[in-house]
Amino acid sequence: MIKTLKGKISLLYICLVVMIAIIGSASVLNLYRLSKAIDGLMVDNYKSINAISYMLEAFERQDSAALIYINVDAEKGIELFNQNSNEFLKWYIAASNNITEPGEKELFEDVNKDYVDYSMLFSKLQEIRNKEGADQAAYFYDTAMMPEFVDIKSKLRELTRLNEIGMFNAKNDATRSTHDSMYILFALSAFAVSGGLILSIHFTNRFMKPLDNLTKIVKTVKVGNWNQQIKIVSKDEIGDLSIEFNKMTKRLHQYEQSALGKLMSEKNKSLAIVKSIPDPLIVLDTAYRIMLLNDTCEMFFGIKEEKVLKKHFLEVIRNEEIFKIMSNAFEDEVEMNDRIIKIEQNEEFYFNVIVTMIKDLESKVSGIIILLKDVTQLKQLEKARTDFVSTISHEFKTPLTSIMMGTSMIIDGSMGVLNEEQQDILGTIKEDGERLTRLVNDLLELSRIEAGSSVFNIEPCSIDAIIDDSVKQFAIQAAHKNVSIHVRVEEMMPKVIVDYEKITWVFNNLISNALKYTNSGDEILINASIRNEKMYILVKDTGVGIPEEFQEKIFDKYVQVKGQDLEARGTGLGLAVVKEIINTHGGEIWCESELDTGSTFTFTLPLNISEVQSEKNFSY
Numbered sequence: 213m214i215k216t217l218k219g220k221i222s223l224l225y226i227c228l229v230v231m232i233a234i235i236g237s238a239s240v241l242n243l244y245r246l247s248k249a250i251d252g253l254m255v256d257n258y259k260s261i262n263a264i265s266y267m268l269e270a271f272e273r274q275d276s277a278a279l280i281y282i283n284v285d286a287e288k289g290i291e292l293f294n295q296n297s298n299e300f301l302k303w304y305i306a307a308s309n310n311i312t313e314p315g316e317k318e319l320f321e322d323v324n325k326d327y328v329d330y331s332m333l334f335s336k337l338q339e340i341r342n343k344e345g346a347d348q349a350a351y352f353y354d355t356a357m358m359p360e361f362v363d364i365k366s367k368l369r370e371l372t373r374l375n376e377i378g379m380f381n382a383k384n385d386a387t388r389s390t391h392d393s394m395y396i397l398f399a400l401s402a403f404a405v406s407g408g409l410i411l412s413i414h415f416t417n418r419f420m421k422p423l424d425n426l427t428k429i430v431k432t433v434k435v436g437n438w439n440q441q442i443k444i445v446s447k448d449e450i451g452d453l454s455i456e457f458n459k460m461t462k463r464l465h466q467y468e469q470s471a472l473g474k475l476m477s478e479k480n481k482s483l484a485i486v487k488s489i490p491d492p493l494i495v496l497d498t499a500y501r502i503m504l505l506n507d508t509c510e511m512f513f514g515i516k517e518e519k520v521l522k523k524h525f526l527e528v529i530r531n532e533e534i535f536k537i538m539s540n541a542f543e544d545e546v547e548m549n550d551r552i553i554k555i556e557q558n559e560e561f562y563f564n565v566i567v568t569m570i571k572d573l574e575s576k577v578s579g580i581i582i583l584l585k586d587v588t589q590l591k592q593l594e595k596a597r598t599d600f601v602s603t604i605s606h607e608f609k610t611p612l613t614s615i616m617m618g619t620s621m622i623i624d625g626s627m628g629v630l631n632e633e634q635q636d637i638l639g640t641i642k643e644d645g646e647r648l649t650r651l652v653n654d655l656l657e658l659s660r661i662e663a664g665s666s667v668f669n670i671e672p673c674s675i676d677a678i679i680d681d682s683v684k685q686f687a688i689q690a691a692h693k694n695v696s697i698h699v700r701v702e703e704m705m706p707k708v709i710v711d712y713e714k715i716t717w718v719f720n721n722l723i724s725n726a727l728k729y730t731n732s733g734d735e736i737l738i739n740a741s742i743r744n745e746k747m748y749i750l751v752k753d754t755g756v757g758i759p760e761e762f763q764e765k766i767f768d769k770y771v772q773v774k775g776q777d778l779e780a781r782g783t784g785l786g787l788a789v790v791k792e793i794i795n796t797h798g799g800e801i802w803c804e805s806e807l808d809t810g811s812t813f814t815f816t817l818p819l820n821i822s823e824v825q826s827e828k829n830f831s832y
């Protein structure tokens with residue numbers, strides 16, 4: 213049993229070569245036989261016929277010699293007779309040595325015998341002529357020699373006929389063997405062609421079938437069906453290839469299994485972690501359809517994940533505020549983690565809405581995670597603290613007012629004349645009292661805004677008027693400090709939808725800070741312009757500047773930049789209140805600054821009422 217593909221192909225070739233060799237040999241053999249048959253036809257019979265015809269000629273001349281002997285010239289007759297006798301015998305020997313036909317040999321023997329008799333009859337003829345004369349000799353010739361002559365001649369003709377028949381038979385043989393060869397060669401060729409064809413088809417199919425199988429399976433493996441095995445049908449090179457292929461797909465499958473297994477266990481782990489997060493968590497696709505909810509979310513909103521999967525967020529969790537925060541973050545592709553919302557579900561809950569994007573390998577957003585971090589307790593603590601601060605501040609306010617009034621009256625001299633030392637002490641008491649009053653006022657304002665108890669009178673206001681009002685208050689102070697204030701407002705500005713008093717307060721704070729942290733000769737620039745359907749306001753100074761690490765922090769409560777002039781220091785609450793007011797209006801505030809160059813405070817204000825945050829107590 214041949215095992216290798218090479219061996220099998222070689223066997224096929226050997227079979228074909230053997231077939232060609234058989235046909236070739238058969239052709240050669242047949243051509244040889246044919247040439248042989250033609251050879252016999254041309255040489256043997258022709259030679260015999262030729263010799264017999266010479267014999268006949270010589271024999272007829274002998275007959276004439278006998279007649280010449282009787283009637284004309286005895287000597288010449290004998291000479292002619294003997295001469296032709298030699299000729300006859302010469303051709304007889306040639307012909308009798310070339311016997312080819314059945315019966316030919318016997319006929320030649322007869323001719324030989326008869327010819328001897330004929331020669332003897334010629335001797336007798338001579339005797340008769342010499343003894344009895346020419347007439348008796350003529351008579352002897354007619355009665356004895358002539359019949360013998362006719363007999364020999366007819367036998368010679370018979371011999372010619374035999375050879376002619378032989379020749380004819382040889383020709384027939386040649387024709388037959390030509391036909392035979394033709395048929396044999398035709399049969400062999402047909403056999404070789406059909407055999408070759410069958411062998412080729414058979415072997416090609418046998419070789420190609422495993423290759424076809426292999427190709428089909430490779431195609432299915434290509435599209436990811438790694439668990440494929442080929443049936444081993446041969447032990448040749450293709451069989452080896454199939455075995456190796458099977459090993460490869462097995463490994464791939466094992467790899468797939470293990471990688472998938474790992475992936476699945478990792479996924480389950482992540483899912484378990486996500487599910488056990490103690491705050492509500494929602495995962496959405498980019499069309500805001502629910503992909504996952506954790507247990508806390510199910511409990512809090514009273515829904516079941518399997519019933520709401522693939523449904524739109526607003527269909528399931530009907531909270532437009534969360535939706536707005538999340539969709540804004542998604543549209544801007546930014547993370548969001550600083551928006552606190554209130555949800556009333558029997559009781560009040562506060563959540564910090566943390567929105568995170570799920571990004572794929574190409575950094576394309578493929579999903580959104582919303583985590584509602586429960587800050588209710590913090591909010592309650594904050595409220596308690598604010599209430600406390602608010603109460604304390606309130607309690608401080610009345611005694612402070614009377615202290616300040618009393619101090620002013622004493623300083624005025626209406627209670628009697630004071631000496632210089634008393635004046636100084638009372639001056640310091642007054643300054644500290646004023647600072648304390650500012651602190652109490654700021655604290656009260658902040659706690660009111662934070663608690664939502666501060667009423668905002670929202671109405672369309674002219675920004676020019678607000679800036680004008682505010683700048684007027686600082687005109688004397690600025691002139692005194694030799695700091696110039698420039699106002700640059702675009703023409704035909706639309707009105708902003710704000711609380712006039714609160715925004716004036718914001719300007720007061722920013723301008724007051726700018727004045728505090730500038731020196732003689734510095735400038736303050738106030739600029740208002742419109743961009744992206746929002747009003748952008750800048751309060752810029754050329755003062756001392758703010759170090760980078762403080763630029764964000766200064767908006768937190770009680771944060772003051774270290775190292776700045778202690779004299780200038782306020783309560784550290786001003787910017788915190790400013791930020792609260794701006795945020796409540798739906799705007800933003802930030803600071804850009806460079807040390808010794810100056811600071812720019814920028815804030816935005818809404819031009820549309822819908823942009824104003826709705827959670828506070830607004831009156832329109």
Ligand code: ADP
Pocket residue numbers: 721725726729753755756757758766771772773774776781782783784785786787788811
């Ligand atoms: P304060 O009442 O102390 O001014 P703010 O909240 O208004 O409190 O400001 C916080 C701190 O930010 C200030 O103490 C000051 O250090 C810094 N600051 C605010 N405005 C400016 C400014 N224009 N230039 C430099 N520093 C400033």
